[in-house]
Amino acid sequence: MHCNVLSDSYYCTEKSRKNLLMARHETYFVPSTQSNLAIGPTKTSSFTCTIPLNLRRPVIMTDSLNVAVIGAGTSGLLTARELLRQNHRVTVFEKSDRLGGTWVYEPRFEADDVLHLDPNRSIVHSSLYSSLRTNLPRPLMGFSEYSLEDKSYGDPRMFPGHEEVRKLLQDFANEFGITEVIRFNSEVVRVDYTDGQFVVECRTTEVGSAEEVFDAVVICNGHHTEPRVADDVPGIKEWPRKQVHSHTYRVPEPYRDQVVVVIGNGPSAHDISREIATVAKEVHLSSRSSNVNVSRMDGYKNMWQHSTINRVYDDGMVEFQDGHSIEADIFLHCTGYKFHFPFLRINDIVHVDDNCVGPLYKHVFPPQLAPRLAFVGLTYNQGLLLRTFELQSKWVALALSGKISLPSEDKMLADVHKHYREMEKNGIPKRDTHSLGFKFEYVDWLADQVGLRIDDRLKEICRNLFEQWGFHPNDFRDVFQL
Ligand SMILES: Cc1cc2nc3c(=O)[nH]c(=O)nc-3n(C[C@H](O)[C@H](O)[C@H](O)COP(=O)(O)OP(=O)(O)OC[C@H]3O[C@@H](n4cnc5c(N)ncnc54)[C@H](O)[C@@H]3O)c2cc1C
Numbered sequence: 378m379h380c381n382v383l384s385d386s387y388y389c390t391e392k393s394r395k396n397l398l399m400a401r402h403e404t405y406f407v408p409s410t411q412s413n414l415a416i417g418p419t420k421t422s423s424f425t426c427t428i429p430l431n432l433r434r435p436v437i438m439t440d441s442l443n444v445a446v447i448g449a450g451t452s453g454l455l456t457a458r459e460l461l462r463q464n465h466r467v468t469v470f471e472k473s474d475r476l477g478g479t480w481v482y483e484p485r486f487e488a489d490d491v492l493h494l495d496p497n498r499s500i501v502h503s504s505l506y507s508s509l510r511t512n513l514p515r516p517l518m519g520f521s522e523y524s525l526e527d528k529s530y531g532d533p534r535m536f537p538g539h540e541e542v543r544k545l546l547q548d549f550a551n552e553f554g555i556t557e558v559i560r561f562n563s564e565v566v567r568v569d570y571t572d573g574q575f576v577v578e579c580r581t582t583e584v585g586s587a588e589e590v591f592d593a594v595v596i597c598n599g600h601h602t603e604p605r606v607a608d609d610v611p612g613i614k615e616w617p618r619k620q621v622h623s624h625t626y627r628v629p630e631p632y633r634d635q636v637v638v639v640i641g642n643g644p645s646a647h648d649i650s651r652e653i654a655t656v657a658k659e660v661h662l663s664s665r666s667s668n669v670n671v672s673r674m675d676g677y678k679n680m681w682q683h684s685t686i687n688r689v690y691d692d693g694m695v696e697f698q699d700g701h702s703i704e705a706d707i708f709l710h711c712t713g714y715k716f717h718f719p720f721l722r723i724n725d726i727v728h729v730d731d732n733c734v735g736p737l738y739k740h741v742f743p744p745q746l747a748p749r750l751a752f753v754g755l756t757y758n759q760g761l762l763l764r765t766f767e768l769q770s771k772w773v774a775l776a777l778s779g780k781i782s783l784p785s786e787d788k789m790l791a792d793v794h795k796h797y798r799e800m801e802k803n804g805i806p807k808r809d810t811h812s813l814g815f816k817f818e819y820v821d822w823l824a825d826q827v828g829l830r831i832d833d834r835l836k837e838i839c840r841n842l843f844e845q846w847g848f849h850p851n852d853f854r855d856v857f858q859l
Contacts, residue, residue: 441465442592442777445577447565447720449555450478452754452766453597454546455520458553459774460595468591469555470579472502472564476550478599479503480543486625491604491710492614504601504624504714508652510536510854512644516838517760518542520767521829523549536854568594569722570746578720593749593777595770596718600755603717605732606710607640611688616708618693623649623711632657636703638695639663640686641711647850649711654680661695661703671699675851716755716811726750733810736793739823740811741769744789748776758812760839761820764831765813768823775827815843 442465446453449471460467475481483503489495511518514535515525523545525537530544550556560579566586567578575591604622608614623645633656639646642664651674654660660680674680684698696702716729727734727743727750738744740756751773754766775781783789800810813819817836824831838859845853 440778443590444468444593444595444777445470445565445568445575445589445591446595446597447568448478448597448599449476449550449559449561450480450597450599450754451546451763452599452770453478453595454550454555455767456595456597456753456770456773457555457558458549459770460777461554461558463774463778463780465593465774465777467558468589469559470563470565470577471559471561474561476556476559476561477543477546479505479601480539480546482507482509482539482543484627486627488625491606491620491622491625492608494604500602501625502599502602504626505539506623506626506645506649506652507628509539509648510534511539511542512536512854513760513762514838514842514857514859516835516859517842518763519545520549520763534854535857535859565598565720567722568596568720570726570750575749593751595751595753595773596721597753598718600716600757601714603715604710605713605715607686607712610640610686612691613686613689613708615691616689616693617691618706618708620708620710623709624714626709629653629656632707634658635706637661637707637709638686638703638705639709639711641713642666643711643713646711649709650674650680651677651851653709659703661697661705663697669699671697671701723750730807732808735797735810736790738783738789738793739819741773742776742783742789744786744793747783747786747789748773751776755811756813756819758814759820760815760842761817761831761835764835765820765823768820768827768829771827771829772823781826815839 444460444465444467446456446460446467446469449469453469453471454476457467457469473481481503482505483501485501487498487501489498515537518525525541525545528545528548530541532538532541563579563581565577566580567576569576575594576588577591577594578586578588580586602624604624606622623641626649629652632653635657636659637653637657638661639650639653640663646662650660650662654677658679661683662674662680663683663686665685669682669684671684672682674682683701687696687698689695693704693706694702695705716732716734718729721727726745727737734752734755736744737752737755738747741751741753742748743750753769753773756765759765772781776783784792817831820831842853842857845857849856
């Protein structure tokens, strides 16, 4: 089996150059040809190497691969741009008729009872509510040289409404020629891996189902659509009244004159509770914490903060650990989402267990199929969220081009297990595997892989923001200053 390495005008630092040479030697058993590698601006050169047929990891030493990207949200758009920059042939499959993913506000919502979801229901992708403003300030909303700090679409606020982000993504896609490679109304229903290639089955309204073969697949389908619920609350599964999830929340009107229990402690739980309180009879916000004493929320006559729920009863009563009981009409679960890859038929290689997608090297590559299969956009809880996705997409594109080396399969797997052990040691639950916390180690590491550096100013803005969140959880958007 032969393959060519064609270098182009990509510039590597001395460190990446050494990594590249070492890893090629290690992974591909290149013996004496290393001096032929041309790494540096504008040189072109090639070499031929022999790959043992029994090598399980796919061989990536060509300059242009046929790559499928699943999803045209932020992660998919970034990935497409980086792959195009590396001269790969890119097809972005997007099941809806618009790009932007989460940021495409959809007034429609799923009507199901959240504790008894029909798996065949018609799924609405976006979980945005009408009034949603970003929870990150403009400089953090965007990518290098392309953020909401430099662009304005009419909303002067530092934390703009969701429509600004959609417009930014639309302009980004147009400017980088991504729109042309998106196939809209094309839902990927199956991804299989056979004989060293990926079979992608896609369903469109016009053609029905069709299969295509790709060299590589990057999964960017998002993870804010499949509701995760607090179904471990004693009695909640049998509770006879209404239960919904923030995924279906759009506007407060349906909650008028109702007694609502909101479960959750994240930004959505706080934002939505305050909004509902403008029309509801009562709002009771319950976090998982047991050391919260019941208290009326500042500035509200009809909203209380509670500890976790003890138990619920089929007459509508809800008993909190703080000793209070109320009769409620609705439970609103603001309890996050599940990673969900219904199209993935390679469960022996990567699978989801309690919201841990694994094994994945640095949240991106399943060691067994790296770099041909990759995930972009799984990580969360980071002020530099979108920069992280950008770096992940660069890493994937460069690894697929053979310009950045990955460790051997064994080493990647060992790294994943080390990560799991560290989580266990620190008492971090499995479901938080892809939560980065508010630290910068991971994003710095990624930047280093692709020869970039995160601007210190952005980190400073993050630190500032986290502080403000702590002091002003209700109105940090309005008091925050850069
Ligand atoms: C309520 C809410 C508020 C948020 N606020 C912020 C914020 O303020 N700042 C911030 O940075 N982030 C925020 N986020 C996180 C946000 O999800 C990310 O910013 C980002 O949009 C994620 O992009 P993505 O491309 O990974 O996923 P998505 O935006 O979800 O895009 C995934 C795309 O994949 C498509 N797709 C899915 N399955 C298939 C399939 N089988 N075939 C074809 N296409 C498919 C979908 O249609 C969609 O277009 C928020 C998220 C939510 C839910």
